Amino acid sequence: MNNHMKGELKVIKxxxxxxxxxxxxxxxxYPITIYVDDEEFATIVCSPTNLQELVIGFLASEGIIRHPSQILSIEIDENRGFAYVHLKIKQSINKEFFSKRMIGSCCGKSRQFYFYNDANTAKTILSKHLLSIHDCFKLMNQLQVDSIDFRQTGGVxxxxxxxxENILFSCSDIGRHNALDKLYGQILQKHISVxxxxxxxxxxxxxxxxxxxxxxxxxxxxxxxAPTTLGIELANDLGITVIxxxxxxxxxxxxxxxxIIEVENFSYTEIKE
Incomplete structure (x- = not known):
């Protein structure tokens, strides 16, 4: 439990x-503004925990870096809400490149909407790793048991x-994208094979x-x-199993x-419209 995740409010119940x-x-x-090589890049509204992991994961997700080794230094000013990142090889960042949508082909299949940087950093997953339905329930139950901040606030x-078998580590944030970026940042920092x-x-x-x-x-x-339709179309194209x-x-x-192990012997039936 991290007290930086929560604040007290007077309320009439x-x-x-x-x-x-x-x-x-x-x-x-909590808003934090990220500067890359002294140039303002983005402001993220987040929960004020694991901020270095958040910054690293966000920059990797945006395609600014591929690995933390490309970063010369990171300075987090928590009081003022700034993160200052300096790269070993300075690059000129065109912010329009990271905010404009393009229509592209994903793996040569369906046409989807992307940011330009997504087309460069999204990967098709070829893993043959298997898990069971029982594993799904066990891991989800473990996540919920461990989610003390959610139970106390309902807001993360x-x-x-x-x-x-187990959760290796978890991250919490008011933003679902931020929680994933924090996770990505830890994966990169700890050199974890995924x-x-x-x-x-x-x-x-x-x-x-x-x-x-x-x-x-x-x-x-x-x-x-729940999923969205575009989310599942992308998952099909990118080789991701979504449950x-x-x-x-x-x-x-x-x-x-x-x-999913149990699907091997599953008999599909035609869905009648």
Whole structure:
């Protein structure tokens, strides 16, 4: 539990019978502005924890760096909300390049919307790693048990890097994308191989989330939440197994089911419209 994740608010609660003035916990919202080689690059609204990992993961996800070894120095000014990053090889950053959409072909298949930098950093996942349906329930339950900040505030998302047996480490943030960037930053810093790893996640499976999973290089994403149609189209194109609505011993397998052990003997039936 990290006290930097939470703040106290005065609140008047109604319990169905009476009104009561009390103190409640709420997730802290914290803006941090990232400078790269003395040039302002982006401002992220986040939870004020694991800020160095967040900055590294965000820059890697955006294609500014491939590895932390490309960074000369990082200085985090928590009081003022600034992160100053200097690269070993200075580069000129065209911010329009990172904010304009393009329509491109993903793996030669469906046409999808991307940021320009996504086309350069998204990876097709070829991992043949397998897991069982039981593993999905076990890991999601472990994420929820460990998510103390969510239970206390209801205002954060959680992302965890896992083996089939256990959670290796997890990150929390008010933003689901930030939680994944923090996870990515730790993976890069700790030189962790992800070819046999799984990401367990609390948030909605949007196209941006699937792209981040692709950039991290993990082949299996498990979430308690819903996907979007574009998210699943991208997952199919990028070789990512997406499992959603993992709740109360039920789940949905949306893409690349061949990584789920029980699917091998599954008999498909025609869906009648």
């Amino acid at each position: 109604y319990d169905g019978d009476d009104l009561l003035e009390t103190i409640d916990l709420a997730a802290i919202e 998302h959680n992302a965890a890097l896992c083996t089939n 070819k046999d790893k799984i990401v367990v996640f609390s948030g909605r499976i949007s196209s941006e989330v699937v792209l981040k999973i692709s950039k991290i290089g993990v082949g299996i994403l498990i979430s308690k939440s 959603g609505f993992v709740r109360k011993e039920k789940l949905n397998i949306y893409s690349h089911p061949e990584r």
